[in-house]
Amino acid sequence: MTKPFLILQLRPETEAADDEYAAFLAKGGLSAEQTHRIRLDQEDLPDLDLAGYAGVIVGGGPGCVSDPAAGKDPVEARIEAQVLGLMPQITQDDVPYLGCCYGIGILAHHLGAKVSKAHFGEPTGTSRCERTRASQGDPLLAGVPDQFDAFVGHKEAVQDLPEGAVHLLSSAPCPFQMIRYKSNVYATQFHPEADSDVFSLRIRVYNSSGYFRPEEADDLIAMCQAADVTQPERILRNFVGRYAG
16 A cells, blocks of 8 residues: 655644645645644644655644744644654654645754744745756756746745755745755745635635734735746645655
């Protein structure tokens, strides 16, 4: 039997979490039977043998690794601790990993790089991503053009390239849009699973979460619906295709 993909979700909001999971399935070309889904807001991580999985996909969420520990929401703090607890094995054993948005902060923080709200913030919406020279030949970027738009919405960002990591994609407001560590550990600042409908729903769900002013929501949704964002999902599908076995 083909190994399943472990999908770890960090969103406490059920509507957003369910929609994100459906997007991972649709854009990754996966069936539910090919995944092991864990919502970390609802259950603790069991003892996992990561060798039994084709790869690990970590979704986004409202938490920030750069927030002071004393001020973290208890649920978000528990979620963050559990994901970080997997990172030593993932990075040491080069386990296939794709961290999306929050997942790049988790990876960079684990590798000792600075993640903060000081620089490289982006307004919620689309960001023009550009491939770096180092991205040439990377299997997850096969078929991806040199420039493309992706959906972003984040309060913190990676400030410096983690030691040992390769810089694959950049944007003008936020340099580190995609990185790779070793051969199989990847992370994106943008959301490779998000299309216009997915991101519109998140704008509605996170209307009062500090990503934008609530009165901007309708205009942002209209912008999303008009946007041409089709390339990021190739990265997710390439990840699944490479490691599905």
